[in-house]
Amino acid sequence: xxxxxxxxxxxxxxxxxxxSRARAGQPVSETAPAEPAGDWSSLIASIEACQRCPLxxxxxxxxxxxxxxxARLMIIGEAPGAEEDxxxxxxxxxxxxxxxxxLAAMGLDRQQDVFITNVxxxxxxxxxxxxxxxxxxxxxxxxxxxxxxxxxxxxxxGKIAAQSxxxxxxxxxxxxxxxxxxxxTGIPLRATYHPAYLLRRPDxxxxxxxxxxxxxxxxxxxxx
Numbered sequence: 158x159x160x161x162x163x164x165x166x167x168x169x170x171x172x173x174x175x176x177s178r179a180r181a182g183q184p185v186s187e188t189a190p191a192e193p194a195g196d197w198s199s200l201i202a203s204i205e206a207c208q209r210c211p212l213x214x215x216x217x218x219x220x221x222x223x224x225x226x227x228a229r230l231m232i233i234g235e236a237p238g239a240e241e242d243x244x245x246x247x248x249x250x251x252x253x254x255x256x257x258x259x260l261a262a263m264g265l266d267r268q269q270d271v272f273i274t275n276v277x278x279x280x281x282x283x284x285x286x287x288x289x290x291x292x293x294x295x296x297x298x299x300x301x302x303x304x305x306x307x308x309x310x311x312x313x314x315g316k317i318a319a320q321s322x323x324x325x326x327x328x329x330x331x332x333x334x335x336x337x338x339x340x341x342t343g344i345p346l347r348a349t350y351h352p353a354y355l356l357r358r359p360d361x362x363x364x365x366x367x368x369x370x371x372x373x374x375x376x377x378x379x380x381x
Contacts (some may be wrong), residue, residue: 200221200298200301200302200305201221203298204219204221204278205218205219205221206219207279207298209294209295210290210291210294210295212280212281212291213279215279215280215282216242216279217243217280218242218245219278220241220242220245220274220275220278220280221274221278221298221302222247222272222273222274222302223267223268223272223273223274224268224270224271224272224273225268225269225272226272226305227306228270228308229270229308229309229310230265230271230272230308230309230310230311230372230376231272231302231303231306231308231310231311232248232256232272232273232274232312232314233273233275233276233299233312233314233322234273234275234276234318234351235275235276235277235286235315235317235318235351236275236276236277236281236286236291236317237275237277238250238252238280241280242279247273247274247275248267248273248352251353251356252351252352252353252356253352255356256273256314256352259352259369262366262369263369263373272302272306274299274302276292276295276296276299276317276318276322277291277292277295278298279291286317292317292321303342303344308344309344309345309376310344310345310372310375311345311346311347312346312349312369312372313346313347313349314348314350315329315351315353316351318348318351319332319348320332322337322339322348323337323348329348329349329350332348333347333348333350333368334368336371336375345375347368347371347372347375349364349365349369350364
């Protein structure tokens with residue numbers, strides 16, 4: 158069962174997980190009866206059964222996330238791609254390999270030290286950018302994950318994730334290299350380039366590494 162402190166956090170943030178209808182594979186409307194996510198397995202099951210936006214009709218699998226549900230670092234990207242849609246895991250393929258290498262350089266492992274997810278849990282067709290409506294439909298799931306994990310630091314990778322989580326329309330060049338706070342939670346948030354972008358623009362890797370160093374320092378400070 159969810160402890161009282163986390164239940165209060167969920168209530169204060171207005172987070173809702175429509176578990177009964179999602180488990181039955183039924184569409185979940187904005188006016189459906191709401192219930193806070195009581196445990197991690199129920200939340201993941203609800204995400205996998207979600208039909209809150211049209212993306213459920215074209216996906217192969219929902220992609221809730223991967224890693225440690227008690228991680229101090231939460232990495233949030235934009236949306237699954239084709240391989241992620243097939244495997245049900247975020248950040249696989251070449252971009253995922255680069256992300257794993259970046260984590261290894263920080264002394265971290267994707268299965269044990271971080272939790273990795275996206276602002277949208279289903280793949281948009283043709284790997285297009287998710288729409289504002291799709292991001293909004295998925296936001297309760299992301300907020301519930303954040304409330305249950307309670308990370309010490311958030312790393313937003315890619316412009317869409319960074320803009321969504323900061324509420325800013327600024328470019329990545331302006332959003333990175335500084336600390337933000339996530340909503341009312343006060344969780345420190347850093348933005349950096351998406352690994353897929355770094356594959357296309359290797360010259361940006363040094364700037365991305367500077368962002369990761371800042372995150373590593375923040376994690377060490379939080380641990381101390």
